[in-house]
Amino acid sequence: MGNLDREIFLVINGWAGARPWLDAVMVFSTRYVVYLLGLLALVPWVSNRLKGREWAKSNCAWRMPLAGFLAAVASFGGNWLISLLWFRDRPFRVLEEADLLISPPLTAHAFPSSHSAVAFAVVFAVVFFHRRYGLALVALAVLVAFSRVFVGVHYPSDVVIGALLGGGWAALFSRLFGAGKCLWSSVRQVNLKLEEGKERQ
Numbered sequence: 001m002g003n004l005d006r007e008i009f010l011v012i013n014g015w016a017g018a019r020p021w022l023d024a025v026m027v028f029s030t031r032y033v034v035y036l037l038g039l040l041a042l043v044p045w046v047s048n049r050l051k052g053r054e055w056a057k058s059n060c061a062w063r064m065p066l067a068g069f070l071a072a073v074a075s076f077g078g079n080w081l082i083s084l085l086w087f088r089d090r091p092f093r094v095l096e097e098a099d100l101l102i103s104p105p106l107t108a109h110a111f112p113s114s115h116s117a118v119a120f121a122v123v124f125a126v127v128f129f130h131r132r133y134g135l136a137l138v139a140l141a142v143l144v145a146f147s148r149v150f151v152g153v154h155y156p157s158d159v160v161i162g163a164l165l166g167g168g169w170a171a172l173f174s175r176l177f178g179a180g181k182c183l184w185s186s187v188r189q190v191n192l193k194l195e196e197g198k199e200r201q
Helices: 002-013 020-040 043-050 063-085 114-129 131-150 156-176 184-200
Strands: none
Touching: 002 131, 002 156, 020 114, 020 131, 043 063, 063 114, 063 156, 114 131, 114 156, 131 156
């Protein structure tokens, strides 16, 4: 697994420097997209609130951003604890062939990727509450994870495990906050039936 991880890293990171525009996209993604996801996670609530929809007015409205926030915090904290138990140096520090496109991160540990974990924690918290919109955000979470390998700070397995951990925390907190009962499509169907009932009366 170690050799395969290294080889895949070298292939992805090997694209660095070949196209300036791609480097710029990856550097932007690795630095800012995880924060952008946090803002985008609020869009369904804000949008439905502005339109006066019942989903945004219900108790379900605050549960999605709170589940995402707690999952992100748990992902970051959990990853830190794992890094204390299993240290793995960053690829740019141990591989001469690696190209580093950003400033060296403050911490030396690579496993697991906190950026990847937080991105997937936020996105999957949205998925569990607002499936269609959340699935559209998955591509951005994948971009964050991929960019971490591209810029030279993580191995592929770092971001994959980080994504799984983030998704796991999202599933836990979404369940605790009743995502099944608050799924936007389900609430919408209930509201439509209530409206139909009122019109018939």
